[in-house]
Amino acid sequence: MSTHTTPRPPRAARSAAPRRPSGIAARLGPLPWIGPAVALIVLVVLWPVYEMVRTSFLNISISGFVRGSAGLEQYRRLFDEPDLAGVLTATVVWTVAVVGVTMALSLALAQLFNQRFPGRRLTRWALIAPWAASVLMTAIGFSWMLDRTAGVLNTLMTDLGLIDAPRDWLGSPATAWPWMMCVAVFVSLPFTTYTLLAGLQTIPGEVYEAARVDGTSTWQTYRLVTLPLLRPAFLVGVVINLINVFNSFPIIWAMTRGGPASDTATSTVFMYQLKSSDIGLSAAMSVVNFALVVLMVVAFLKVSRWNADSKEEAR
């Protein structure tokens, strides 16, 4: 009762009067609060993008000295580059193959980890290992395991009689590609499996009960109930993996440096190789890569909206 009649506490009164939002502060709104984040984005994202695009229009000598503008010359040279077609094809094959195999294996793994079995907690933890280790470290590890003279994989396969002499797996594109793809799948599995596992756990048990009542077989249940309901998680996994695998530089760089010549290079690695002869040309390649990634991000946003829409429809 008394609170109604007593004046406001002095502290509140003091702050209320001068805190009438003045013109400038009101107009700034939340800017001061998001300012640091915006500044950070401008500094570490937008500015490098600007520099990259600018560099691609410059004529830079091999010593790194800027000789002036090159106009569109670098792009013309890039598209005349005889290796470019091969590199782009390799990039598509690499991305599709790695993402495809990753998704297929992850679906199986996620299903497995969704079951109850002794040791599940331990195996779930073990699956995180390739994710927790640095990709570069994993790639270097594999390249030594595959080493021609000292590699344990070579020794193991020779001892098992799978091959008759140690082979130089990473020396020729025909064997280097499959091995690098294996490593890329290996490091992509944990994230994808966990995404799908999370998706599986959101599927309510009643749907399965209903399916059982209707007398569906296991395979039918999986195809008609699990997969459609897993679609949101699956699509997120696909798109994030596409971007990751497309950009995947350390695996290839650590294992073959894109060589011999550019025979095991994806467009990201090729960009780095071009750097040794011409920074401008390399920047032009970066811009093309950047455009491709932006396309994929747009696709991602489309897909997530599609996910949201399909949820709306479901309601």
Place this chain on the structure above:
Amino acid sequence: MKKRTLRFPAACLAGALALTACGGGGADDGSVTLKLVAADYGNKASNSTSVYWEEVAEAFEADHPGIRVDVRVINWNDIDSQVKTMIQSGNVPDLLQTGGFADKVADDLLHPAKDVLSPTTRENLVDSFARAGEVDGVQYGIPFVSSSRVLFYNKEVFSEAGLSEPPATWDDVREAAERIKSEVPGVTPYALPLGPEEAQGETLIWELGNGGGYTDADGAYTLDSEANVETFRWLKTNLVDPGLTYANPESTERKTAFADFAAGKAAMLNGHPSLIQMSKDGGVDYGVAPIPGRDGALESTLGVADWMMAFKDNGHQEQIREFLDFAYAEEHTLSFMERYNLMPVTDDTLERMRTGGDHPDLELFFELLPEASFYPLGDVTWDAVSAEIKQSGGTAVAGDPAEVLGDLQRKAEDIVSDQR
């Protein structure tokens, strides 16, 4: 409150700017910091060249208060691209010690040698090297270290295979390699490293053996000359296809070849003097011989010099001169050469090493050095052409030699026409 939040990002920005500003030379007290960027001649942390340069820098700083030397040693694989990034971003070193210099002359970045060396130091440089440092008659490249290539062979493997003499011709190489392959399994008969690390060196050595090379008498590129194409055809049909060398020479690095030889796992290869110490450490009983050519041993082997160069950008000409005069004194150059078993480029050190009797290992190298052939170092386009050869030249033994060398020649001609 509000003001403080606004101030925070501003402070961050100012801090970041201040941090980047610290990169510049010169402090308030008038002292100057010289930035030295150098290549690493060691093959492990304990013999890294940074140890050598830190010692020289420390001795120099003690002698010359007011000048600090900031040493940065970078391995051979990365030094070109890192230096390029430094120049492009305006963070130019004062002194650079690496493999090539002419590209920097094209952009007028370097001091001529006479501006940064006292007459005494300059006269002490071996003539042929000083001349190799010239671009259009003016010396810019200051030779730092040299080496010539010879054939190393593993004596133990040779005797196991019943071979007594090192090969003198290409056919000898093939026959020796065949014997080694059948008698001593598990050993690579001839180690042919054509990967990006030094494809341009191994390539030239073999091409010289067939009377080929990178340029004609007028200095125009002849990368796909008949002699050069033939050289690669020979390598492909006689060494690569029959499995007498690595399965994929085009992706095998020189350091792999050296390591294999030092581990007794390769029987023959072209090597430079640092392989001497590596072989000794590995307990390999090695022999050296002149490099085999198509019809007889090469009279003119590949000579390589690495270079020191001084950049104009920071305006430290005086301090650079003081440092170079100090670093090129006999005690320092001798210590460097002995540390890495490399060959000197200064008269006093050369004389001392040749006559001192301390270096019987290097005799053959000293003998071959005066007649050595060099890369076209004084050509301002050489560094760009060399980068292309490193990147894809080795694939000539995997694919069609004429096609690969033809592509390289076209790229070289493009580079030359861009330059003009």
